[in-house]
Amino acid sequence: MSTGHDHGHGAAGFNAAFAIGIGLNMAFVVVEAFYGWRINSLALLADAGHNLSDVIGLVLAWGAALASRLRPNARHTYGWKRASILAAFINALLLLVAMGSLAWEAVHRLQSPEPIDGLTIMLVAGVGIVVNTITALLFMRGREGDLNIRGAFLHMAADALVSAGVVVAGSLTLWFGWTWLDPVASLVIAAVIVVGTASLFKQSLHLLFDGVPESVDLHEVQALLEALPGVARVHDLHVWAMGTSEIAMTAHLVMPEGHADDAFLQRATGQLHDRFGIEHVTLQVMRVPFTTPCARSDDNTRLSDPRSVPRTVP
Known part of the structure; x- marks a missing residue:
């Protein structure tokens, strides 16, 4: 994290x-x-x-x-x-x-x-x-x-x-x-x-009401995260304003083959800050998604992607 x-x-x-x-x-x-x-x-x-x-x-x-x-x-x-x-x-x-x-x-x-x-x-x-x-x-x-x-x-x-x-x-x-x-x-x-x-x-x-700030394009944020090396999918992406001058973001990164070390997380956090002004970034890395992804109304591909069906953890 x-x-x-x-x-x-x-x-x-x-x-x-x-x-x-x-x-x-x-x-x-x-x-x-x-x-x-x-x-x-x-x-x-x-x-x-x-x-x-x-x-x-x-x-x-x-x-x-x-x-x-x-x-x-x-x-x-x-x-x-x-x-x-x-x-x-x-x-x-x-x-x-x-x-x-x-x-x-x-x-x-x-x-x-x-x-x-x-x-x-x-x-x-x-x-x-x-x-x-x-x-x-x-x-x-x-x-x-x-x-x-x-x-x-x-x-x-x-x-x-x-x-x-x-x-x-x-x-x-x-x-x-x-x-x-x-x-x-x-x-x-x-x-x-x-x-x-x-x-x-x-x-x-x-x-x-936790709307995405005007300075942030949520699809561009998701594209940036999905372009990171080793990231297969991005789940539960949320961006909101903590105040009038500070933006927060959380996301789940599915990395089946990769490993997220400190350098990876620091690079991702830096890119999000420099490009979108997001100052409070929390990234959760997982090899296999084990939570139910949050589906947005504008994200039909995720709903129809069979790989997005979460596995049940006993």
């Missing part, structure tokens, strides 16, 4: 980013909500609500990143790595619910538009562009390797674009007196955020 334990802790380097991002956005939420209430701007109030949900999301993401660093014990042998997946899912769910409420209110406001202060909207939203851009840049370098960090980056980058849209809406309202533009801008904000959040929601839900 070979088990690789080259665990990544990329999220650990973002403690300062989380602290700064939460502080900046919380301060901006207070400012934006105050001026939104003062001038009766639904666009500002909506964006303040969304930024508040982002603060909550950043807190969840930070807590999950810290939890994922807790050492495994006898009751949690993988530790708390999945907390980062759960945080990403809750973050996406909160955003979708918040945007649904925003769209509902915007539709009602669109039926009876109210006058607003376009200049104040432009100034406050301009501050939002700066705050959200700075926060997004804090998470930019970690967006490729961690779904949790990527969620934080995408939200902040999207917020910067949304704030820019609010500035445009405020300027048009100021120049042309289009009072209907405020609720319309709110609907556009909701649509943009829902589109950006849908992917995060889908991916986090997929990983919560």
Whole structure:
């Protein structure tokens, strides 16, 4: 048996980013909500609500990143790595619910538009562009390797674009007196955020149910294992995400004529890590399969292969 334990802790380097991002956005939420209430701007109030949900999301993401660093014990042998997946899912769910409420209110406001202060909207939203851009840049370098960090980056980058849209809406309202533009801008904000959040929601839900991460092609993993010298068949191949930045894999290698020494297992583990980013690899080697193979719905060849029928061990 070979088990690789080259665990990544990329999220650990973002403690300062989380602290700064939460502080900046919380301060901006207070400012934006105050001026939104003062001038009766639904666009500002909506964006303040969304930024508040982002603060909550950043807190969840930070807590999950810290939890994922807790050492495994006898009751949690993988530790708390999945907390980062759960945080990403809750973050996406909160955003979708918040945007649904925003769209509902915007539709009602669109039926009876109210006058607003376009200049104040432009100034406050301009501050939002700066705050959200700075926060997004804090998470930019970690967006490729961690779904949790990527969620934080995408939200902040999207917020910067949304704030820019609010500035445009405020300027048009100021120049042309289009009072209907405020609720319309709110609907556009909701649509943009829902589109950006849908992917995060889908991916986090997929990983919560032990789905194969998008970066891994299961058929290519099986082909790599079957191409190893001495391997006749591969049974019980499972790949799942332990967290938002760490992938695990288990498999049974049927090697009737061969012998898997340390060099063989080290080479196989290294290839899986280098090609697919799988960090936690467990391989069980057997000369004759003695367990019932797990049959996938997309693997008809294994079901029809008479050699796959397991032998009974007395």
